[in-house]
Amino acid sequence: DAKTTQPPSMDCAEGRAANLPCNHSTISGNEYVYWYRQIHSQGPQYIIHGLKNNETNEMASLIITEDRKSSTLILPHATLRDTAVYYCIVRANNNAGNMLTFGGGTRLMVKP
Amino acid sequence: DAGVIQSPRHEVTEMGQEVTLRCKPISGHDYLFWYRQTMMRGLELLIYFNNNVPIDDSGMPEDRFSAKMPNASFSTLKIQPSEPRDSAVYFCASKGSRGSPLHFGNGTRLTVT
Numbered sequence: 325d326a327k328t329t330q331p332p333s334m335d336c337a338e339g340r341a342a343n344l345p346c347n348h349s350t351i352s353g354n355e356y357v358y359w360y361r362q363i364h365s366q367g368p369q370y371i372i373h374g375l376k377n378n379e380t381n382e383m384a385s386l387i388i389t390e391d392r393k394s395s396t397l398i399l400p401h402a403t404l405r406d407t408a409v410y411y412c413i414v415r416a417n418n419n420a421g422n423m424l425t426f427g428g429g430t431r432l433m434v435k436p
Numbered sequence: 437d438a439g440v441i442q443s444p445r446h447e448v449t450e451m452g453q454e455v456t457l458r459c460k461p462i463s464g465h466d467y468l469f470w471y472r473q474t475m476m477r478g479l480e481l482l483i484y485f486n487n488n489v490p491i492d493d494s495g496m497p498e499d500r501f502s503a504k505m506p507n508a509s510f511s512t513l514k515i516q517p518s519e520p521r522d523s524a525v526y527f528c529a530s531k532g533s534r535g536s537p538l539h540f541g542n543g544t545r546l547t548v549t
Contacts, residue, residue: 358537360538424481426479428478
């Protein structure tokens with residue numbers, strides 16, 4: 325699976341959009357971009373994933389650049405409960421391993 | 437759907453004792469994963485099963501660790517004998533067909549004194 329690079333930490337004001345970047349310059353054509361988050365004392369929670377088109381669900385939006393070498397997770401109106409570590413992962417869905425390898429993630433702090 | 441259920445939530449034991457962690461995956465999921473999380477090493481995959489069969493256990497740190505999945509609704513991770521360096525949060529996760537996302541339980545916090 326391709327390696328990802330994320331900033332270790334970010335701050336965001338409550339009610340504002342949180343834009344979390346991820347660099348995956350070595351991504352392969354069949355690899356998807358997945359985002360998970362982990363709130364303190366809980367297990368990681370799936371947020372969203374995509375291949376090349378932008379995706380949106382009730383939690384967030386995922387913007388993938390045209391060359392697919394980077395992506396941004398957008399939380400449109402961050403709340404205090406969005407404070408968590410956000411993980412960006414790339415993997416192929418035909419990967420026989422079917423595993424997710426978690427890096428260090430970005431620690432997002434939403435401030436009032 | 438109750439999600440992935442792990443027990444116990446907390447376990448404190450003395451060095452040398454046997455520890456058994458339990459996991460009930462989401463019904464219908466045919467993949468089950470065991471992860472370990474520490475401050476130093478982050479989230480590490482230990483082992484995963486597909487249709488109750490262990491597929492890759494290369495992440496299991498030592499022979500002291502063993503995992504079983506006797507049926508589709510239950511898995512155990514056993515440490516015997518336990519050591520202080522095994523102290524961590526152990527997560528179980530399950531997923532359905534290829535491409536579907538992982539669903540994690542809330543973990544078992546293990547402390548070995």
